[in-house]
C-alpha cells in the first residue's frame with residue numbers, strides 16, 4: 001500500500017424525502033488498500049457508494065479521482081473511471097447463463113455486436129474457478145442466492161477495475177467461499193487495485209482490511225489504521241454506546257430431559273438425502289454446511305415450500321404433512337427466508353403492512369383488521385429492533401438492507417411461532433441489532449420455542465447453537481453437542497472428510 005490517494009470525496013450531502021442520509025461525509029482511498037466502511041444499518045454506507053459509482057447525484061460535495069475533480073453522472077461514467085460496484089442487493093438477469101451475466105457489462109463496454117459464446121464460457125470459467133464451483137453455461141435462475149453473489153463479484157472482476165466497491169459481499173457466503181474471495185482481493189491489492197469493503201462482520205474487517213472508516217447516522221466519524229485500533233473501539237464508534245457483543249449464555253438442560261418438539265425421519269428431496277434429526281423444546285439447533293450443502297432446501301421442504309420424495313415429519317408426536325404452508329403457519333411452524341427480496345417482503349408495502357402480513361386473522365379479531373392493533377404491533381417491533389425509518393408507514397423498499405431484514409424478522413415473530421426455521425437470520429444486520437436478535441432468540445427458546453438456526457457465519461453457529469447438525473452435499477455428515485461445538489470440528493464435517 002502506498003500513500004497515493006486514488007479517490008477522495010469531501011463534504012458529501014444527500015437527502016431523500018424526510019431522511020438526511022449523508023451529512024458532510026468525507027472519504028479517501030489509497031492505491032492498493034482494502035478500506036473497510038462500517039456503520040449501523042441505515043448509517044449511509046450504500047448511499048455513499050451509490051454516489052461514488054454514479055447511481056445517485058449528491059446534493060453537495062466534491063469527488064476527486066487521482067487528484068482531479070470529477071462529476072460522476074451515471075454508472076457508465078463510473079466505469080470509465082474504472083470504478084466497479086458489487087451491489088448489496090444482487091441484480092442478475094435470471095434468464096441467461098452465468099457467463100453471459102458475468103460479461104454483460106464488459107460486452108456493453110466494448111460496444112461489440114458479435115459474441116463468441118464458447119469463448120465466453122472459457123473466460124467465465126477462468127474467473128469463477130478460484131471462487132466456487134459454478135458451471136458457466138448454467139442458467140442463473142437455477143442457482144442459489146450465494147452463487148448469485150459470487151457471480152456478481154466475478155462480473156466486477158471481469159471489468160478490469162482500479163477501484164472495486166463491495167457492499168457486504170460475504171453476507172451470503174460461507175467460511176470457505178469468503179476465504180477464497182479474500183485471497184483474490186489480496187491478489188488485486190498486490191496489483192495496485194483499491195478496494196472499498198462494506199461489512200458487518202467485524203472479524204473480517206480486522207483480519208483482512210488496512211484501514212476503516214466509520215459512519216454513524218450519516219455523519220463521518222473518522223478513518224483509522226486497523227493496526228492502531230481494536231474491535232471494541234470501532235464498534236463503540238459505530239453505535240455510540242458500549243455494547244455487549246458476546247453471545248448470551250446457552251440452554252443448560254441436558255438433552256435427555258427435554259421434550260421432543262419436532263422430529264424428522266429419513267427426509268429426502270432433490271438436494272438432500274436421508275436426513276433425520278430431532279428438535280427439542282427450548283433449544284437452538286444449528287445447521288451448518290457449505291453453500292450448496294442442502295441446508296436451505298431442507299428447511300424449505302420441512303416448512304412446506306419444497307419437494308419431498310420420502311420421509312416423515314412429526315410435530316409433538318404426530319405425523320404432519322408438509323405440503324400446506326398455511327397449515328404449517330397455523331401450527332406455528334415458520335420459515336424465515338434467506339432471500340428477503342424474492343419471497344420475504346412486500347417491497348412496495350409499508351413496514352406495518354409487512355409486519356402484519358402473515359397475521360391478519362389474529363390482528364383482525366374477526367374479519368375487520370384493527371388498525372390500532374396493527375399499528376401498536378408495528379410500533380413495538382420498530383422500537384424493539386430499532387428499525388430506522390420515518391414512521392411505520394414508510395415503504396419497505398426505501399429502507400436500508402439491514403432494516404429490511406429487521407422487518408422480515410418482525411413479520412415472523414408477529415404470529416407467535418412455536419418452531420422457527422431461520423435461514424441466515426442476521427444477514428446484513430449490524431452488530432448492535434445482532435446482539436438484540438441473539439438475546440431475543442434465547443428468550444424465545446427460554447419460553448419453549450424450538451429454533452433451527454441456519455447460518456454461514458461460523459462464529460454465530462458456535463456462539464448460538466445448543467446442538468449442531470453439519471451437512472455435506474445433501475447428507476448429514478455429523479452432529480455435535482454442547483462443549484464439542486467449535487469451528488474446527490464444523491469445518492471438518494462440512495468438508496465431508498469424516499462421517500460420524
Ligand SMILES: Nc1ncnc2c1ncn2[C@@H]1O[C@H](COP(=O)(O)OP(=O)(O)OP(=O)(O)O)[C@@H](O)[C@H]1O
Pocket residue numbers: 016017019020021039040041042043044045046047048088388389398399400401402403428430
Ligand atoms: N431510495 C431511497 N429513498 C428513501 N430513503 C432512502 C433511499 N435509499 C436510502 N434511503 C435512506 O437513507 C439512509 C441510509 O441508507 P443506506 O442504504 O445508505 O444505509 P446503509 O449504511 O447501507 O445500511 P445497511 O447496513 O442496512 O445496508 C436510510 O435511512 C435509508 O432509509
Ligand SMILES: [Mg+2]
Pocket residue numbers: 045046047088167400401402
Ligand atoms: Mg447498505
